[in-house]
Amino acid sequence: MGLPLGDIYGGNLTPAGKLKDWSDTDLFRLIRTGVNKNNRATIMATLKGAQSLSDEDALAVIAYLRTSPPVKGETPEFNPTILTALFVGAGLIPWDTPSSVSPVTAPPKAANAEYGRYVLGFMDCSGCHGPKLDGNVPPPNPPAPDIRGFTSALTKDEFFSLVRTKAAAAKPTDVMPWRFIARLDDVELEALYLYLRGVTR
Numbered sequence: 001m002g003l004p005l006g007d008i009y010g011g012n013l014t015p016a017g018k019l020k021d022w023s024d025t026d027l028f029r030l031i032r033t034g035v036n037k038n039n040r041a042t043i044m045a046t047l048k049g050a051q052s053l054s055d056e057d058a059l060a061v062i063a064y065l066r067t068s069p070p071v072k073g074e075t076p077e078f079n080p081t082i083l084t085a086l087f088v089g090a091g092l093i094p095w096d097t098p099s100s101v102s103p104v105t106a107p108p109k110a111a112n113a114e115y116g117r118y119v120l121g122f123m124d125c126s127g128c129h130g131p132k133l134d135g136n137v138p139p140p141n142p143p144a145p146d147i148r149g150f151t152s153a154l155t156k157d158e159f160f161s162l163v164r165t166k167a168a169a170a171k172p173t174d175v176m177p178w179r180f181i182a183r184l185d186d187v188e189l190e191a192l193y194l195y196l197r198g199v200t201r
């Protein structure tokens, strides 16, 4: 599937880097719980989006990482994707280790609101726009608008072009992850649009 994988990572996540010392099980647990193979919480623990990836999609992320062309040495441009965080800040806080992780399934991929809800989950829009997506989030979160209301006023084409225009103009300091969202494929983006509009099908 067209996961918003990003091309580049904060640590070397290609098979030439640390990844070779991690089993698929270690990686799966890290994605799902934020706890690394040394039983330490990483910044991944705060990324609710990664935790809502279905089992299948989490495995696809791992397979993707394993098959990326090896890159030796330095880390190029920084892009804040869920994968960026995999090894960033590892091992800072001791953590109770969950002994197992519950299965997560995704609805079939389709341009409908049900799938949009899943996309919204792994993109963690509500982390910044609030559980009701109305911009009602407590500090220290930055102010973010009501995105249901905002999206209802747009046609699908307007929504698509907003995402692309914003992504093209995005600056590294922007809080809103436009470039990340622009990596969604058309089905995922339309599903997201339909969910935000509250169209149930």
Ligand code: HEC
Binding pocket: 120, 123, 124, 125, 126, 127, 128, 129, 142, 143, 144, 145, 147, 150, 151, 174, 175, 176, 177, 181, 192
């Ligand atoms: C890390 C926090 C964060 C996340 C995650 C996030 N947003 Fe935002 N979003 C913001 C902030 C802050 C703004 C206001 C500034 C701006 O428009 O760049 C914003 C603005 C917006 C706007 C208004 C654009 C405009 O032109 O006024 C839309 C639509 C939007 N977000 C949709 C989404 C969707 C959909 C997701 C999930 C796929 C999402 N956001 C995830 C922080 C976030």
